Amino acid sequence: MKPNGTSLNTPSNGAASNGIHLNGHKNGHATHGLSDELVDEMGDNHALANLETPLRPDAFDLDDDLKIDLIEAHFREIMTILGLDLTDDSLKGTPRRVAKMYVNETFKGLNPANKPSTTLFDNKYQYNQMLVERDITVQSYCEHHFVPIIGKAHVAYISSGKVIGLSKLNRIVQYYAKRPQVQERLTMQIADELKRALQTDDVAVIIDAAHLCVSTRGVNDTASSTLTAAYSGKFEDEATKQEFLKYVGMAKPTM
Numbered sequence: 113m114k115p116n117g118t119s120l121n122t123p124s125n126g127a128a129s130n131g132i133h134l135n136g137h138k139n140g141h142a143t144h145g146l147s148d149e150l151v152d153e154m155g156d157n158h159a160l161a162n163l164e165t166p167l168r169p170d171a172f173d174l175d176d177d178l179k180i181d182l183i184e185a186h187f188r189e190i191m192t193i194l195g196l197d198l199t200d201d202s203l204k205g206t207p208r209r210v211a212k213m214y215v216n217e218t219f220k221g222l223n224p225a226n227k228p229s230t231t232l233f234d235n236k237y238q239y240n241q242m243l244v245e246r247d248i249t250v251q252s253y254c255e256h257h258f259v260p261i262i263g264k265a266h267v268a269y270i271s272s273g274k275v276i277g278l279s280k281l282n283r284i285v286q287y288y289a290k291r292p293q294v295q296e297r298l299t300m301q302i303a304d305e306l307k308r309a310l311q312t313d314d315v316a317v318i319i320d321a322a323h324l325c326v327s328t329r330g331v332n333d334t335a336s337s338t339l340t341a342a343y344s345g346k347f348e349d350e351a352t353k354q355e356f357l358k359y360v361g362m363a364k365p366t367m
């Protein structure tokens with residue numbers, strides 16, 4: 113499928129360019145004619161159409177090395193358009209560094225090939241209480257502004273007879289975080305994967321995170337954080353939910 117308005121040139125003509133190319137500008141505004149004001153507002157509106165990350169059908173037709181070469185060329189253009197002198201020693205490696213960071217680190221979780229494999233073990237101890245893994249580091253990227261979302265996730269499950277290695281809980285969080293995200297979708301994707309991996313509906317996920325698009329631009333609020341939660345199965349039961357919230361330090365204060 114041919115991308116619309118973008119040029120997926122091979123590096124032979126794309127990555128080698130030093131000048132400014134405004135490829136695709138004739139095809140109209142990148143946001144298909146929406147006003148700047150509306151685009152800003154949509155960046156604050158977290159209406160979710162779908163639990164799945166919106167990916168193109170040809171998302172993985174290009175291999176990672178080619179993606180890095182192409183992103184490098186395009187990022188060089190962005191810097192050039194901003195007026196930066198890419199012959200400067202400090203700047204000249206930046207396009208490649210950013211491209212490698214996007215593909216190998218920041219957005220690594222887009223590729224299903226990087227999904228952590230989970231092995232189920234029998235719950236030998238017959239431990240049938242909830243297991244809570246709290247304060248899991250969340251480092252994600254806002255898909256509306258391409259700046260970081262940084263915070264913590266608390267996840268819990270009640271074993272259906274099977275358990276997974278504890279570090280897998282962290283890895284599942286990390287995998288879905290390493291994508292352009294909105295926090296609501298990230299929360300639900302983690303909950304869904306926990307249900308699938310643990311073969312139970314009894315899971316809970318809370319994410320408490322600061323969005324750099326809120327703290328470093330726009331409203332510039334450095335104090336606020338955003339909380340999202342997904343409860344299913346036994347965690348929809350108020351007593352179970354409160355027990356989980358107590359363990360993660362978020363329970364209602366009792367009078």
Ligand SMILES: [Zn+2]
Binds near residue numbers: 256
């Ligand atoms: Zn944002």
